[in-house]
Amino acid sequence: MTMLQKVIAQIILASRYILVVFYVGLAAALLVYAGQFLVKLGGLAASFPAADDNTFLIGLLQLIDKALVAGLVVMVMLSSYDNFVARLEDQESRHQIGWLSKLDPGNLKIKLASAIVAISSIHLLQVFMNTGSYTSSDILWKVVIHVVFIGSALSLGVLDRITDKAARQPAQAE
Structure with a gap:
């Protein structure tokens, strides 16, 4: 060097x-x-x-x-x-x-995604408890966004599991 x-x-x-x-x-x-x-x-x-x-x-x-x-x-x-x-x-x-x-950074991503889903759930519960303040369109979009957060968290979890499983497998002899 x-x-x-x-x-x-x-x-x-x-x-x-x-x-x-x-x-x-x-x-x-x-x-x-x-x-x-x-x-x-x-x-x-x-x-x-x-x-x-x-x-x-x-x-x-x-x-x-x-x-x-x-x-x-x-x-x-x-x-x-x-x-x-x-x-x-x-x-x-x-x-x-x-x-x-x-x-580690991978676990942090999963924990962040889970926390975002929990925060989104609380916001959605607040909307459901106060539906008179929101239009049907507003509620629909909030539900769609929440489902996207759930899907993202699940995708991160699946990807983390796949990469973790691949990292634990012994290297194949070539």
């Missing part, structure tokens, strides 16, 4: 630290989103005695939706940092965070 190739390789390898900007940005966005969650929680609590069951349930579903999105952001931040920048370790015990080591 020539000196130029070594320098280029070092530059490319070091460029992974640029990703930290994105992960810190996601952490900042998560903080803002937590503020939005608290505002929504405060509004829900303030309406508690007077709110009917349907209104309260829709508000609660919105909080669940926000929690799922926040978990999604954390999952992406931590696993992406761990996979692409540097290993995350518990500084006191020097043990790697257990679940993080099992979350």
Whole structure:
């Protein structure tokens, strides 16, 4: 390997630290989103005695939706940092965070797709609980989009299983 190739390789390898900007940005966005969650929680609590069951349930579903999105952001931040920048370790015990080591980019895609389906399900449930606010066309499109999310998640799962099975098979002698 020539000196130029070594320098280029070092530059490319070091460029992974640029990703930290994105992960810190996601952490900042998560903080803002937590503020939005608290505002929504405060509004829900303030309406508690007077709110009917349907209104309260829709508000609660919105909080669940926000929690799922926040978990999604954390999952992406931590696993992406761990996979692409540097290993995350518990500084006191020097043990790697257990679940993080099992979350490779393929597994992350499956978990993201599952979370998106769950979030879409909550949105669809909110629509069904409040059908008077939507046209039939709006509801139809929301259902179609949800089915597309389900199909995408299933396709990712099937592809992941196929590639995982192929990776586990011993190489055939030629």
